[in-house]
Amino acid sequence: MDKKYIKNLNNKEVEVIVNKGTEKPYTGLYNDFFNIGIYVCKACSQGLYFSSCKFDSGCGWPSFEDEIAGSVKRVSDYSLGRVRTEILCSNCNGHLGHVFKGEKYTQKNTRHCVNSISIKFIPLKKKDIKQIEHISEKYRVPKKDFFLFFNQID
């Protein structure tokens, strides 16, 4: 992971985001949390997931059916003696969790299983569309993705 971002993290965050640990299930801040907004990388603030892609899988960690295009990198992880797909922030390479396919939770049939400690929730309301230039730049998310999101919310 890019060193310039590590200094922003506390020890618990380093354990997961840098050393690829996993927080205990049902303990994370965003496991049972469904407010409207965007989830950004804890380390570098890149936008990763909109709340519209979050769903309740019951698995004990925040679950998302899709990422903001280009924001998440996938790599093979053989650490448990089987292959899983690790997901990382595409900007800073911070560890997010793993992605699983074929579980049939949602139509997209994909579950990003993300550690709450790897992400930070930013609430958004329809009126925030006025700040689209600012938030697009701040969270490195294309304006067209924000427009789609704002069109979905009240």
Ligand SMILES: [Zn+2]
């Ligand atoms: Zn990042």
